[in-house]
Amino acid sequence: MLRIAALSVAVAAASYPTKSGSHRISSWDGTGLTAYSEVPVSTDPAEQFPVVIFVNSWDVPGIEYLVKTIQWAKKGYVCVEYEARGWYSSGGQVDAASDKDIKDVQAVIDWTLATFNVSNQSAIATAGISYGGGIAALSSAADARIRSVLSLSGWTDLLQALYWQNSVAQAWGELLVAGAALPLIGREDPDLKTQWKNLKTHTHMDEVTDWANRRGVVNMLDKINKNKPAFYISHNHQDNLFHSSLDLVNWGKLKVPKKIDLHQGTHASAELLGLLPGHTADKSAAAHLWGNALKWLDRFLKGVDNGIDAEAPVQMQLGGQGFGSDYVHFDTWPPSSGNLTSEQLVLGPRAGDFGTLGADGQAGAADVVKFGKKSGLGTGFLFIADFFRDLFPITAQLNRVNKETAVVYLSEARAADTRICGIPRLSGLRVTPSEARATLVTYLYSVDLKTKKGHLVTHGTTSLWEAKAGEAVTLPTIDFHTCCYDIPAGHALAMGLDLYDFLYEPASTTVTVLVDYDGKAKLELPVVPQTTVLV
Numbered sequence: 001m002l003r004i005a006a007l008s009v010a011v012a013a014a015s016y017p018t019k020s021g022s023h024r025i026s027s028w029d030g031t032g033l034t035a036y037s038e039v040p041v042s043t044d045p046a047e048q049f050p051v052v053i054f055v056n057s058w059d060v061p062g063i064e065y066l067v068k069t070i071q072w073a074k075k076g077y078v079c080v081e082y083e084a085r086g087w088y089s090s091g092g093q094v095d096a097a098s099d100k101d102i103k104d105v106q107a108v109i110d111w112t113l114a115t116f117n118v119s120n121q122s123a124i125a126t127a128g129i130s131y132g133g134g135i136a137a138l139s140s141a142a143d144a145r146i147r148s149v150l151s152l153s154g155w156t157d158l159l160q161a162l163y164w165q166n167s168v169a170q171a172w173g174e175l176l177v178a179g180a181a182l183p184l185i186g187r188e189d190p191d192l193k194t195q196w197k198n199l200k201t202h203t204h205m206d207e208v209t210d211w212a213n214r215r216g217v218v219n220m221l222d223k224i225n226k227n228k229p230a231f232y233i234s235h236n237h238q239d240n241l242f243h244s245s246l247d248l249v250n251w252g253k254l255k256v257p258k259k260i261d262l263h264q265g266t267h268a269s270a271e272l273l274g275l276l277p278g279h280t281a282d283k284s285a286a287a288h289l290w291g292n293a294l295k296w297l298d299r300f301l302k303g304v305d306n307g308i309d310a311e312a313p314v315q316m317q318l319g320g321q322g323f324g325s326d327y328v329h330f331d332t333w334p335p336s337s338g339n340l341t342s343e344q345l346v347l348g349p350r351a352g353d354f355g356t357l358g359a360d361g362q363a364g365a366a367d368v369v370k371f372g373k374k375s376g377l378g379t380g381f382l383f384i385a386d387f388f389r390d391l392f393p394i395t396a397q398l399n400r401v402n403k404e405t406a407v408v409y410l411s412e413a414r415a416a417d418t419r420i421c422g423i424p425r426l427s428g429l430r431v432t433p434s435e436a437r438a439t440l441v442t443y444l445y446s447v448d449l450k451t452k453k454g455h456l457v458t459h460g461t462t463s464l465w466e467a468k469a470g471e472a473v474t475l476p477t478i479d480f481h482t483c484c485y486d487i488p489a490g491h492a493l494a495m496g497l498d499l500y501d502f503l504y505e506p507a508s509t510t511v512t513v514l515v516d517y518d519g520k521a522k523l524e525l526p527v528v529p530q531t532t533v534l535v
Contacts, residue, residue, distance in 0.1 A: 027107040105135060144227045148296065156250035167507075234293070240379065320446075346358060348362035363519070364517050421527075432516065433473070
């Protein structure tokens with residue numbers, strides 16, 4: 001046993017010279033794929049190394065992972081990164097993670113094993129950020145040779161990513177569709193634009209659903225669980241594209257060795273920072289996740305007993321405390337008994353500036369909310385606001401919110417510090433829309449009661465598409481993005497509601513909504529003890 005342990009330490013610490021290369025791979029259908037390799041060079045002709053196949057992110061060239069491939073090849077990994085079909089100099093069209101893309105991954109694996117005789121065909125991983133992370137996960141359902149997956153800011157449910165809780169992700173969707181058609185960058189399959197148009201107009205939804213479901217990891221879980229690759233998932237709390245709440249829920253359905261880290265930041269922000277040369281900030285989210293990713297591969301591809309599989313499988317970075325904030329860890333999700341309680345706050349009607357948010361609901365007249373683009377609530381600028389929110393919080397002056405286009409519910413001051421970790425939910429909200437269609441957006445704030453300024457913690461949304469005008473309807477439960485956030489004693493919680501945020505295509509721009517109060521509309525907060533272990 002001591003000899004095995006010593007060998008594991010030696011393997012983990014090894015540093016090899018490497019050889020780089022540029023390649024043109026002929027895929028399964030003859031499509032040419034541009035690839036780059038970084039391969040360790042050993043003095044032992046019998047030595048073999050695990051293989052890591054990296055897939056590029058949307059709009060990003062194949063040299064995206066150059067820093068990591070050099071670093072990891074020196075540590076004994078055969079690294080191949082390639083540009084998925086339709087991107088840059090690779091052939092074909094951007095097919096948005098269709099079966100063609102999955103077959104490409106298999107073809108790249110075949111090529112790698114045939115080209116580099118130092119490759120260990122029993123130790124193969126797929127990896128990627130965003131688009132690449134989704135393809136990495138999907139490929140593990142199709143190919144049992146893949147023994148580990150690094151899905152970094154990828155998706156589990158593509159339909160819900162673009163149509164989160166029935167709201168169309170217009171800001172990110174427009175960016176993605178436009179990016180796939182940029183000259184010299186992408187050549188999109190025309191069907192991509194067709195399905196996006198269908199989604200925005202809420203037409204041919206059966207086609208949209210079928211298109212997205214064929215690309216959804218959540219629909220491949222049975223195959224993934226059968227193949228049993230070791231899954232490492234990294235995601236960011238404020239990811240407004242591939243929503244963190246979806247990843248956390250679907251992570252629980254994986255029946256494989258698994259770990260998930262949730263960081264502060266927006267889509268792919270923590271992951272991309274770790275690709276910069278010389279990034280060594282020990283307590284940053286980037287250092288945390290890339291360190292865990294390599295340890296994960298060392299454990300499951302090399303057999304190094306580094307303890308990562310014995311660590312807490314769920315870790316969440318605290319928000320509002322800077323880039324180097326601590327991580328709270330949990331033994332599973334939902335956490336075991338005693339580590340999570342659900343605090344329920346009931347919504348009540350507005351009196352003055354605020355509605356009520358407390359243990360007991362209050363009956364009262366319905367609040368009227370009209371559509372408007374300047375309510376005073378919001379999620380900030382796309383990508384930038386969430387990227388820097390720990391330095392420059394997204395705030396709202398809640399006592400000055402436009403009362404025609406929004407309503408804000410305010411709690412009493414917190415008697416003690418409160419740590420909210422997980423997925424807040426709003427259930428039982430009953431509304432009466434003036435039209436068949438309406439989009440609602442909800443915001444959770446930590447509020448300084450002296451100034452009434454709220455710091456945005458997280459948000460959620462839902463849309464109605466086929467309601468009956470003038471008839472009350474109880475909305476489905478609205479999930480917010482995951483969060484892990486400390487509300488200081490003396491601060492209050494607030495929930496804002498309006499009918500527009502630029503992230504989402506409004507179902508209607510002329511609708512008015514009446515919000516009813518019958519004591520059943522509740523904000524459910526996942527509260528964990530302040531003593532929950534920090535790492």
